[in-house]
Amino acid sequence: MKFAAFLLICGQLPDQVPPKRSSQIENGFGINSDLPREPFLPWDRWWWTRMFDAGVSWIRIGQYENSSDPTSWDWVEQKRGVFAIAPEVDDYVDSLIENGVKVQVQLMYGNPMYTGPSGIKPDQITPKSGGFHNDDRSIDSIFWPPKTPQEIEAFIRYVRWMVNHFRGRIKYYALWNEQDIGYWNPWGNPEEYGRLLAAFAPAVHQTDPQAKVIYGGQADPSSDFAKRALDECKCASQIDVFAYHTYPGYGQNMHPEAMDYGAYGVETTLKLRKTVLSEPLIDHNIEFWDDEFNSIPSWPGSDESVQARYIPRGVLYNHAAGVRTFVWLLTAGVDGNEYDDFGFIHGKRNLPDDFTPRPVYFAFQNTNALFADTKIDASINIEVANVARSRENEFLHYGFRNKNGKAIVAYWLAVHSVPGNVFPPLTVDLTLTNAGIDKPVLIDVVSGKITPLDSLKALPLRDSVLAIADASYFDWPVLPEAPSGLVVQGTSLNWELHGARKSAVERRIGNTGRWERIATLEGSSFNDAAAPRGLICYRVRAIADQGESAFSNIARTRR
Secondary structure (H helix, E strand, C coil): CCHHHHHHHCCCCCCECCCCCHHHCCCCCEEECCCCECCCECCCCCCHHHHHHCCCCEEEECEECCEECCCCHHHHCCECCECCCCHHHHHHHHHHHHCCCEEEEEECCCCCCCCCCCCCCCCECCCCCCCCCCCCCCCCCCCCCCCCHHHHHHHHHHHHHHHHHCCCCCCEEEECCCCCCCCCCCCCCHHHHHHHHHHHHHHHHHHCCCCEEEEEEECCCCHHHHHHHHHHHCCHHHCCEEEEEECCCCCCCCCHHHHHCECCECCCHHHHHHHHHCCCCCCCCCEEEEEEECCCCCCCCCCHHHHHHHHHHHHHHHHHCCEEEEECCCECCCCCCCCCCCCCECCCCCCCCCCCECHHHHHHHHHHHHHCCEEECCCCEEEEECCCCCCCCEEEEEEEEECCCCEEEEEEEECCCCCCCCCCCEEEEEEEECCCCCCEEEEECCCCEEEECCCCCCEEECCCCEEEEEHHHCCCCCCCCCCEEEEEECCEEEEECCCCCEEEEEEEECCCCCCEEEEEEECCEEECCCCCCCEEEEEEEEEECCEEEEECCCEEEEC
């Protein structure tokens, strides 16, 4: 049993934020991820399961870097009129769902058999293997969108097939990605997007009445683009989620709160949301998602310490505004154009730190554990003293309450952070009422350190999120980390355990059979000499006193 778990059971205060796994969170924050792909993102390396260990609650799939993934149109329809998805792709989706992650899939991009400027269209295509960034205006580029009625009709056939194929597993479908820039050739066009959206929304709802339609994420919070697209669509009442992206000061170090003052000139995310809500047909209960957000440590003026401070700030700034955040990106496929710049976990570069987490991974894990399944609570009164206030040095503070009724208060200075994790020693006095916090503790959300407090006077104040909660806040069991690296050779299975000692082995016959637990054992190897003939699939999970981990990758063999 981990020491933190023991402390929780005994009612003692842990010294670090205990992690919550995805299975323990109902409705938290999200991440973007490529699907596994050989050889740069092999499923049997320790990266995929880390999202479950970090408590990721939502995922956005459909891109490989900035190109297409196996759920995209050019992968699903590679021969005219023939739609198919490899069994492994279904396993990836099932892995997400069975480990507690809700999925949104982007339906996109073009398909050279139907779209693009070529006067002769092929009857069969082979998707490009790597990630190719916009602006790609080559004759067979996937970024040529469906514009004519015939092209739109072909795209909608793909949409209907996808929604039907994943019915009961995936409910959220986004149309396109960053259609306001060069992912929509020759350049983003709101009227063209609106006409495609007008066909897309009813097709999704008719194919699966339980499905939700997402206005695909705009690259920039342009209220004019959104208004023109919705006006052209005349289908705003059928949109369930409006998505946009925030990379404030793309290519440079700019703090996340600048999304609402300074990063986009006169445009802000607040203005964009108000514009959408002013549409006559819009559902005023529409959800808003910032489904791509990040700060990149390789950008000028930044580093990994800046990224680790900015990500919790951006997530909680959005959370306080009722906007769900999906951070870009879990792990980069380094055959794409973005190298290893964006990943929370290093990609495969054949270096010793391949597939190891950056500091931001643990900051995100702490954010999930503390703030997932919370809601803003305006009744928590926060009085502040002895701190200077200005727009350039804004002191932000929010009171949240979790589903068990326990309060947690987050606060930070919304300032530009500099590399090296340096910040002047500042303090603030807080007074909390109606919070129910009797034994306050201070939580450093980046490092996870927990410190008991005698008072709320002269609290440290930083450019990273600090939190105040009661000592009883940490009331969840610590489940083991998921196994990784499952491989099978003949009848021999081997995998890696991360902290646990006991494993459960499950087996499935064929691509769609039922999983059955066939062994519970100490260690990380097993010989399945009794396996039947045919296609056999395996997965494992770790077992500890507090419960079971997420499932590992799936390994296949044929006997």
